[in-house]
Amino acid sequence: MVEIDPEGIESRELLAAMDFKDTMVLEVGCGDGRLTFKYGAVPRRVVGIEPSASPLTNAHSNCPTALSSHVHFVQATAMTLPFRDHSFDVVLLAKSL
Amino acid sequence: MVDALKESWRVLHQGGVLLDFRPLVGSPPIEIAGGGSAQEVGSVDDRAADGDSAAADAAIETVTKSGIFYGETKRQFQVAHYWDSVEEMSEYLGSRRHRMSILPSEAHVREFFDRTVRTDARIRLRCRWRNQLHAYARL
Numbered sequence: 001m002v003e004i005d006p007e008g009i010e011s012r013e014l015l016a017a018m019d020f021k022d023t024m025v026l027e028v029g030c031g032d033g034r035l036t037f038k039y040g041a042v043p044r045r046v047v048g049i050e051p052s053a054s055p056l057t058n059a060h061s062n063c064p065t066a067l068s069s070h071v072h073f074v075q076a077t078a079m080t081l082p083f084r085d086h087s088f089d090v091v092l093l094a095k096s097l
Numbered sequence: 098m099v100d101a102l103k104e105s106w107r108v109l110h111q112g113g114v115l116l117d118f119r120p121l122v123g124s125p126p127i128e129i130a131g132g133g134s135a136q137e138v139g140s141v142d143d144r145a146a147d148g149d150s151a152a153a154d155a156a157i158e159t160v161t162k163s164g165i166f167y168g169e170t171k172r173q174f175q176v177a178h179y180w181d182s183v184e185e186m187s188e189y190l191g192s193r194r195h196r197m198s199i200l201p202s203e204a205h206v207r208e209f210f211d212r213t214v215r216t217d218a219r220i221r222l223r224c225r226w227r228n229q230l231h232a233y234a235r236l
Contacts, residue, residue, distance in 0.1 A: 078101035091105040
């Protein structure tokens with residue numbers, strides 16, 4: 001099994017790059033939510049999108065209870081985002097560009 | 098990719114932030130790590146990602162030149178991946194969107210790994226990918 005970033009470098013760098021407090025975040029390419037869960041406690045709301053159903057199922061089932069009220073996962077692609085104009089403060093392209 | 102960036106622009110507030118987070122192509126070294134030390138035994142062939150990486154850079158350049166995103170802060174950092182066996186590492190690399198492989202060969206890395214595992218209880222394979230995190234503001 002692979003263990004990715006046990007040192008927590010990704011979340012440290014993300015949170016240092018900008019202030020996520022009280023923000024609405026769209027994470028494009030959230031996969032199974034591995035990265036989402038690392039910073040998800042800070043923003044007001046996080047929506048993770050992923051085109052494939054299988055990793056999204058894992059994201060739903062692995063989402064920590066403490067995050068489940070404001071972290072959501074949606075099956076969608078970056079080409080056609082199912083959201084209104086000006087809905088987010090941050091768009092995070094998570095290894096998806 | 099430009100279309101996806103324009104969609105991101107559409108859903109962002111004015112002044113919102115686009116974060117482009119992705120690994121950099123660069124044949125990261127494979128190490129056998131444990132007991133406080135590490136030995137380089139090979140590298141990851143990640144050249145399959147070259148084309149998409151260049152296309153992503155070009156797409157970013159297009160939208161910044163067009164003025165819909167501006168400014169930029171750049172960060173680079175390494176993210177480590179660990180595996181308990183060469184087989185697990187090979188399976189992981191082969192399952193990525195851009196299929197990767199072990200250089201000079203899986204057999205070469207396995208030979209070193211098997212030899213080291215016999216001498217130490219906690220040995221793992223490690224690869225540290227260089228990543229970029231660039232931030233752009235939405236006009």
